[in-house]
Structure formats: structure tokens, C-alpha cells
Amino acid sequence: MDQVESIKFPNVGKLDFKSKKELRGEWRRKADALIPELQHKTVSPASLAELANDPEAWQGIGIRPEKKASELPLLEGGKGKSLILDFGEHHVGYFVLSMHIADGYCDSPVFLRLLAAELPFELAYKAENFKGGLSQAWIQEEFIKIDVLPGSIRLPRRYACRYLRIDVLATPGALIFDSVAFDTVSAANYLPPAPEHLSALEKEIYTAGCRTLRDCMQTCFVDRPKRDRRLWLGDLYLEAKVNAVTYRNFRLVERCLYLLAADIDERGMLPACAFEQKGMRTKCFIPDYSLLFPALLLEHGKASGNREIMEEFYPLAAHQAELFQDFLQEDCTLRNTGSYWFFVDHDAKLEKETSEFCIYLFALRNLAELARLLNREDDKAEFLGNYSHWREIVRRKTMDPDTGLLLSGKNRQISEASQIWGVLSGVLNAGEGRRALAKMKKLPDVIRSRNPYLLHYLLEAYCICGQEEKAYALIRDYWGGMIRLGADTFWEVFDPAGSSPVLYGDAHLVSACHAWSCTPCLFLQKKGSAPEIS
Ligand code: RAM
DSSP, rough: OOOOOOOOOOOOOOOOGGHHHHHHHHHHHHHHHOOOOOEEEEOOOEEEEEEEEOSGGGGGGEEEEEGGGGGGGGBBBBBBEEEEEEEEEEEEEEEEEEEEETSSSSOOOEEEEEEEEESGGGGOOOGOOOOSOGGGGGGGGGEEEEESEEEEEOSSOOOEEEEEEEEEEEEOOEEEEEEEEEEEETOOOSOOOOTTSOOHHHHHHHHHHHHHHHBBBSSSSOOOTTTTTTHHHHHHHHHHHHHTTOOHHHHHHHHHHHHHHTTOOOOOOOHHHHHHEETOOOOOOOOHTTHHHHHHHHHHHHOHHHHHHHHHHHHHHHHHHHHGGGBBTSSOBBBBOOTOOOOOOOTTTTOHHHHHHHHHHHHHHHHHHHHHTTTTTHHHHHHHHHHHHHHHHHHHHBBBBTTOOOOETTEEEEEEHHHOOOOOOHHSHHHHHHHHHHHHHHHHHOOOOOOOHHHHHHHHHHHHHOOOOHHHIIIIIHHHHHHHTTTSSSSSOTTTSOOOOOOSGGGSSOOOOOOOOOHHHHHHHHHTTTTOOO
């Protein structure tokens, strides 16, 4: 392996890791001081619905309205009765069920099965068919017994869903639901109006993006409210961007910065995710997520105007890039990657090394800008020196001289990811980027993404290359494709060609409201008075 020649890296100092325990404690206290008061809104069912086989729908199951919601208290149900309530849009919250027995004679418990679903196919879930690689406990299915009626019961667990299925498993008599209320919660429980200048489809996309973010804004920004209901650094970066042009809840972003910082490891590396409950720290570290921290801090500082927090976290941000140097080798491969999860995208076939190098360069550029804003001119010069050194190596070692494409890994793989991060890092200039991105659409056997996380960065890459119209077309095609399939929040993965990947071994574990998918709002908000594209 080539030896890395030593390149100067700014000594931003201040992180004294002997006192890291104290630092963690201090950051945790600051995170706790920023816990938001959640906003509640009671939502009633919009209609009673029934499932329908539909080859066009995701997993072949669609839904159609059956009765008006106002008919609910008129329905009497015995054992075997099944109801589906449609709440009209995706929400996050708690169910409150009020019931009585028609003749008032309640001499034994009522036994119910409840199933909350984001998408219609989940309403046909059967536990015995579950094939998932993650815990089945994530499935939003409950069995409850109610001893005394008439009365109300509030379910203790929080659900993310649009639909609720109720199966009556046993009842002493004809059971009547007087009401089923959904006590919805979010740190920002409203939808900002879509900008006037957007087309009808773009407005729908904008609103679905805001709804996705709204439902991910709980006591921290979560990756998704169904599971794992957790703060993830990569998702937070994108949520913070959209938040800055929509809800502008900067306190919630800052709570998340402190939560992540409070969980740095022994070396000072930021975790990929953090739990809100005290005393539990993740074992998951994704170096390319840690490298996003400088951009997150910079963009947050600029949007919120909070210079103090930029000062506070500048050393930690620089430290993430400093730690990443341990992985860098001059042949553009990564050293000692054993215990880390390099992410970039879900695709198992993706060779990630070139993307990782570019993400490192992306971090250096953001650090240089942070240093400039904080009047640390020497640091800035050193970040940029380091940047030029590695940029030159990445171009020399990974760029195909004939095609101008960035290749990755031993097999010199061509992927959209390498070109996208090539543009975002400045390894490719705008003209090179335009040509490389155009080739991704034409060449066979390119590894492309079907994941909105990487596609967000493709939107950014188009804009950097001066091809905003391509970004808007992709938004209408890809995110609009989910809308055409009935989505009102955006999904974790989606393939418009009809073969959306099933992650985690079972479609019921995939989320239909996923933080990293909300980003079209960012571009649509900025679209301003740009000419309408056909
Ligand atoms: C999954 C989730 C999460 C993402 C990580 C990398 O667990 O999709 O949102 O950030 O992967």
C-alpha cells in the first residue's frame, strides 16, 4: 500500500479528550434543556375503508372508501367484525377509542386486535408470514382487552400511520365505537402552505415533503416515526436543510447537535445515531455521516445566525475530518475499514471508496468556510491545502482519461454515486460534472440509486452544474412517482420502474415516511420565479 505523505491539518486543539466525559455530560445537559413541548392536534377518521386487490398498488393491495366516518357510531360489531379507519393523511400520535356494548351488558372483556398502517398493504399483515431481519416488535400491531364498558382507552404506544384496522376478537355483545380519535403530535404540528408559483403536482410534492418532515419532528428529528424513531446524523443533515426553509425550528436542530455530540466515542468520533433515552449509546459509526457534521454546522450557523454554536462545535467538526485521515491511502482505497459501516447508499453492489474520498473533500471545503466565518485564516489555508492535495490524487487515481468519469474500487466500477460526490466535492468542475451525470443515463451497467438519500445529492449536483431544470424534472418524476401511487409522505426507498427494493427482508419494516426523502421542498421553495419547465 502507498504510504500517506503527511499533510498539514489545522490544530484546532480545544477538544481535550481527557475531559471528554465532562464534555459529554455538558452537551447532554444542553440537549435536555432544549426538549420541545410537542404540539397536539386531535384528528378524526375521514372515512371507513376497505382493502382491494390492485396490481398497480405497492405490494398489490390498494384501498377504497366504503362508508362515511360519521356512520361509525351506527355500526354494531360482533366477534369477527373488522373495520378500517382512514384518517385522511399520515400522522404520528396516540389512539383514543371510546366504546360501549349495545345493550349495556358487559359481563366479560372486549378483546381487540389493532393494526396501524402507513400504507394499505400493511393492513393485510399476518404475523406468521413475517420474514424480516429486524425485530417483529416494530410492527404496529397490538392485542388489547378492555374489561369495563362503556369507556375510553388511550393506547400507550405512539404510532405512525394513516390507517387503523380494528378486529373484534371477542366481545360480550354488539360492540359500538362511539369515536376513535387520533391525538397527533409533532414539534411543528402544521403544514406550511405550498409556494404559489408551483404547479399542482409540485404543490402536492411540496406538501408531502413538509408532512414527512412534520411527522419526523418529534422530541428530536427522527429518521422515521415508525422505526427506528431515532436521530440519525445523515438524516438530520437533510432535515435541517428543509427545516431552514420551512419550519425554522432551530432549537430542535440544536438539541440534535448536542445529542449527537454527547455520544462521541473515545476518539471523539460522532456516532451515526443517538438515542434520546439516557444511558444508552449506539455502537453504530458511519464515517461518511460524521463527515457531514461540518456542513450541518455551517449551514445551521448560517441559517439560524447562531455564531456561538459554530464556535462551540468547530473543533468537533474539524476532528471528524482529522479522524478520517486514518482511512486515506494514496491509491484511493480505504485502510482498516473493518469495524465501520461505510454507507453512501443502501446498494450492496456499490463500490464506495471514491464517494468516501469525495465526501472527505466535501468536509474539508465546509471546514474551510467555517474557518473563514470564524476568522481563522490559518486554519482555512491549511484545510484548503489538504483539499488540493487529495483532490489532485482523486483525479489522478480515479478519473478515466477517456470518459472523464470517476471510477471506484478494484473493479473500477462506474456508479452515479461517484459522479454525484465528485460534483459536490468539487473534484469535478461544472462542465465535467454535466458530462459525467449525462453519461449515467446512457451507459449500461451503471450502479444507480433507488434511494432518496443519494437522489437528494443528485438534485444538489444538478444545481451545482447549472442544470436546475433536470433537478425539477427528477423531482416531478421520482417524488411525483410516489404521489401518483397515493403517497402523502415520502418513502425510504422507491424505484419508479416498479421494483422498489424490499429492505430488511420484509416490506412491513420499510418506512413510508422517511426523513431523508423530504428534500424536494428545499428545491421547490427556491424555485422562485424560475421559468416553468415542460
Ligand atoms: C437506516 C435508516 C436511517 C439511515 C441509516 C443509514 O437505518 O434508513 O434512516 O440513516 O440506515
